[in-house]
Amino acid sequence: MTETLLAIDCGSQSIRALLFTPDGTLLSKVQKPITEYRSENPGWSEIDPLVLWELLGRCCRELWECGEDPAAVKAMSVTTQRGTQIAVDERGIPLRPAITWMDERIEDRQKPLPLLWRTIFGAAGLSRSIMSVRSECEVNWIAVNQPDIWKKTYKFLQVSGYLNYKLTELFRDSSGAQVGYVPYDYKKQQWAGPSHFLWKLFSFKPSHLPELVEPGKPIGKLSAEAAQHTGLPEGLPVVSAAADKACEVVGCGATDATVGCLSYGTRATATIHSPKYFEVERPLPAYAGGLPRMFTPESSVILGYWMVNWFKEEFGHPEQEKAKKIGSPVEVFFDDLLNSTPPGSHGLTLLPKWGRDNGRSTPVKGAIIGFGDVHTRGHIYRAIIEGITLELRRGLKKIERKSGEKIKILRVSGGGSQSDAIMQITADIFALPTERPHTFETAGLGAAIAASVGVGIHPDFDHAMQAMTRQNEVFQPDPKTVQLYRKLFKYVYLPMPARLAPLNKAIRRIVG
Known part of the structure; x- marks a missing residue:
């Protein structure tokens, strides 16, 4: 048995x-x-x-x-x-x-x-x-x-x-x-x-x-x-x-601050495992890690992959029908949608601020800019994925600066990690090798690792993580696409919140 x-x-x-x-x-x-x-x-x-x-x-x-x-x-x-x-x-x-x-x-x-x-x-x-x-x-x-x-x-x-x-x-x-x-x-x-x-x-x-x-x-x-x-x-x-995000870091096999961990779930997050406590954005604390006396300082997109599911429900009926007809996972057809659209989505750029932002009672407004007659459903879907990933890059860069350790590799978990196209977009935006663990159920795996330690199947977390975690595939960044995303990040994405702030204030004043 x-x-x-x-x-x-x-x-x-x-x-x-x-x-x-x-x-x-x-x-x-x-x-x-x-x-x-x-x-x-x-x-x-x-x-x-x-x-x-x-x-x-x-x-x-x-x-x-x-x-x-x-x-x-x-x-x-x-x-x-x-x-x-x-x-x-x-x-x-x-x-x-x-x-x-x-x-x-x-x-x-x-x-x-x-x-x-x-x-x-x-x-x-x-x-x-x-x-x-x-x-x-x-x-x-x-x-x-x-x-x-x-x-x-x-x-x-x-x-x-x-x-x-x-x-x-x-x-x-x-x-x-x-x-x-x-x-x-x-x-x-x-x-x-x-x-x-x-x-x-x-x-x-x-x-x-x-x-x-x-x-x-x-x-x-x-x-x-x-x-x-x-x-x-x-x-x-x-x-x-531990909590699901902390268990995901354990399930990814990340033991130190050189591994950046992304979670593509309802709340999309970027974090590391650190023995040092520091706050990424006050007043938000560094949450406890899935290992005793470790921390997971975090940056997040509050309704990250909720937006992806929103798109699929509102605009993804053709892909859902195709998947149902041939009995294939629906993600395959959404990957086709991403792959049919070029990096940068022909200038369509999304700011993924859905719901209340961290530590603010007033919700921050999201936005999509750059619309033209060339844009299709595929561009909107790719802009959502790119916008979430650009925001996580902004957050992980801040974590990297505060930790003092260079992030050398990414590991991605959650439902979004099942998509090859999303994994490649991630590698290109972060300009880092991006690994997919052997199971996308990394939160559950992290919990199972804790259970194994608790009953002595493995003597400690180090041995348990060595025995139970491994990486399945690595996506390498494409140098040409990396340069495109670098420019979009610096000259378009980063200035968006400040440029849109007066308009958001006017919207709240007029319609609430």
Whole structure:
């Protein structure tokens, strides 16, 4: 009987149950879409947490229905979307829908900060950022608008903390999964100390927070109720992993700051693994890594590959029909669309600012410039891919400068990495060799690596990553295309935000 490791990857668009062997081979996978998001008001995004738990159980049970053996599973770990928050009572029952990371509600009715802290933030030039953080914090919104629910709240959990509770009946979560408006000391990778300023910003009490467990350490054992729900053996070890982006870096096999890691998911990100804490853009911290005492300083496009899916749904019906007719992956036909359009999209350039930008309450407007009668659907699609990648290049360059280490190679994960054309565009825009890991399920692989360490299949993360990660293909930059993208980046893309700022202000003033 082959030993296996089960990873649960709960992203924004789907949840997956993934079975890996100790050498990192993906044996089997069941994936279910997450479609039950709801929005009672413009800009809101909520989901019933029980939907996620039900989908997790269905994914696991279908693995065994497909012939996989639950008795062969030696440990499991959970990795999830970041910044989606859930208020629960003492029995772990949700008191209201989860507020997702895509939610844009704000609450400006906050108690004034003490004079000392107002003075300190003002002197540091952070007054506006602090005001935005307080107004965007989910806990603060609940405390003001639903005080009865807040009074009943026993714990306030990330999705990972909620699912770990459902699996083990313990309020424990990974120290590598705490992302969002919570009193977490990112530098020390623990809950903020009693005198930390974060307690002044948020409505939390220490009792609202789960116990933290570092990646690779046991969270608990599978409860009888969870065993029945999933079809797994009662008592199975549940091991701490990390948030999905942190697990992706582990699953890419990146151990130091010379490897740039790109994630082409709903939120597209650029990051490195660094032993050094530094902030790329204040007030955003460097998030905890998927390895203990490592950091993943990050730059992101908030609704990155959501834009790609938007294009496919709105304009990609011909490609979807072709794929359905011949039973081929739809990405093949979208690659044809990219390959039929030249680098630079005949001057069509996109600024991928969809949704609220980091640390700002006012949404930043996106834009496409350079339209002409030569442009087609293919140009728009390529401009979206190029715009996201140009923005990630801007961010990764800043990370490189602050880390002091030269990035020598890129590794790309997430759904977008399945596309050869997107991989080549990435290599050309960054002017770096760009590797595709042996599986695009790198978040799940990172969680499986943590599980393997937690039960001693591998003695530590270094040995586990050596055994379980490898690169599949390398895309080399084309020198001629590199020069074209360099000019577009310097003379067109970088000046766009400042040039468009007055127009964006006028749009907000006129139509909101």
